Amino acid sequence: MKKVVLITGASSGIGKSIGDFLINQNFTVYGTSRNPSNYKNSNFSLLQLDVNDIDSINKSIAIIIKKEGRIDVLINNAGKGITGPLEETPIIEIKKTFDTNFFGVMQVCNAVLPKMRKQKSGLIINISSIAGDMGLPYRGIYSASKAALSIYTETLRLETKQFNINVIDVAPGDFATNIAAGRFHSPLLKNSAYKKHYSRVLEQIDSEVDGGLQPIIMAKSIAKIINKTSPKPKYRIGSLLQKAAYKIKFLLPDTIFEKIMIKQYEL
Ligand code: NDP
Numbered sequence: 001m002k003k004v005v006l007i008t009g010a011s012s013g014i015g016k017s018i019g020d021f022l023i024n025q026n027f028t029v030y031g032t033s034r035n036p037s038n039y040k041n042s043n044f045s046l047l048q049l050d051v052n053d054i055d056s057i058n059k060s061i062a063i064i065i066k067k068e069g070r071i072d073v074l075i076n077n078a079g080k081g082i083t084g085p086l087e088e089t090p091i092i093e094i095k096k097t098f099d100t101n102f103f104g105v106m107q108v109c110n111a112v113l114p115k116m117r118k119q120k121s122g123l124i125i126n127i128s129s130i131a132g133d134m135g136l137p138y139r140g141i142y143s144a145s146k147a148a149l150s151i152y153t154e155t156l157r158l159e160t161k162q163f164n165i166n167v168i169d170v171a172p173g174d175f176a177t178n179i180a181a182g183r184f185h186s187p188l189l190k191n192s193a194y195k196k197h198y199s200r201v202l203e204q205i206d207s208e209v210d211g212g213l214q215p216i217i218m219a220k221s222i223a224k225i226i227n228k229t230s231p232k233p234k235y236r237i238g239s240l241l242q243k244a245a246y247k248i249k250f251l252l253p254d255t256i257f258e259k260i261m262i263k264q265y266e267l
């Protein structure tokens with residue numbers, strides 16, 4: 001039987017790549033977009049879903065269940081970026097980021113879990129970020145939203161094991177997608193004390209994403225994870241250095257790790 005997969009945020013980047021890959025691997029794929037009519041050439045069904053709109057979530061899930069009778073795999077991929085000095089980032093934009101990257105994922109999980117509990121099986125993959133392993137300068141809100149998501153994922157995994165539901169955290173490093181273009185960049189205050197550092201760090205992080213890995217690498221890794229009988233609780237997918245960063249942070253004294261960050265970002 002073909003596994004039924006739901007991928008949020010599948011109109012571009014990593015989500016689209018996962019959908020395109022899985023549809024050719026004998027999965028039944030449903031992706032989502034806030035505006036599916038903009039993506040008429042999608043290789044798989046795109047349903048209208050905004051993770052901040054519970055009605056759109058429930059509607060999409062109802063459509064899939066009516067048609068397929070089950071949801072085997074949920075990939076919470078929808079997410080957004082934000083940059084800016086913490087002191088000057090508008091609280092409304094901080095809340096919007098958490099709404100999408102954290103509360104939105106919870107809403108989708110909560111909407112799918114009753115069905116997975118009923119069918120006594122399911123796999124949930126939450127796409128966090130290696131940026132959630134540490135507080136990155138001028139990306140602090142993004143890091144915090146993804147760190148919160150990783151902790152949520154760890155707990156959800158423990159609580160749903162009893163129902164034969166597997167919850168996995170997949171943290172990408174830098175991938176060349178539209179994420180940088182869609183980011184909210186905090187406008188600096190006039191005479192901002194952060195201007196020099198922020199402008200330089202922004203250039204650096206944009207070039208890191210532009211020079212990032214191709215999303216197909218994520219797609220292949222996700223397919224492997226879905227096909228494993230005993231997947232690990234967490235996977236980091238990225239360059240060797242990005243994957244090792246959390247281990248380096250754990251092993252080194254905090255002061256030394258901080259010195260490395262200061263040097264890396266010339267702070
Ligand atoms: P893209 O900007 O290319 O894709 C983001 C997707 O999320 C789009 O399909 C968009 O769909 C969807 N989306 C955005 N906001 C919402 C919302 N409120 N409700 C529903 N869907 C939404 O970025 P990526 O492919 O790079 O990002 C995918 C995931 O990977 C994100 O969670 C991101 O944080 C994470 N990630 C990415 C990294 C990278 O370097 N690219 C690194 C680490 C993590 P639409 O606009 O059509 O609704």
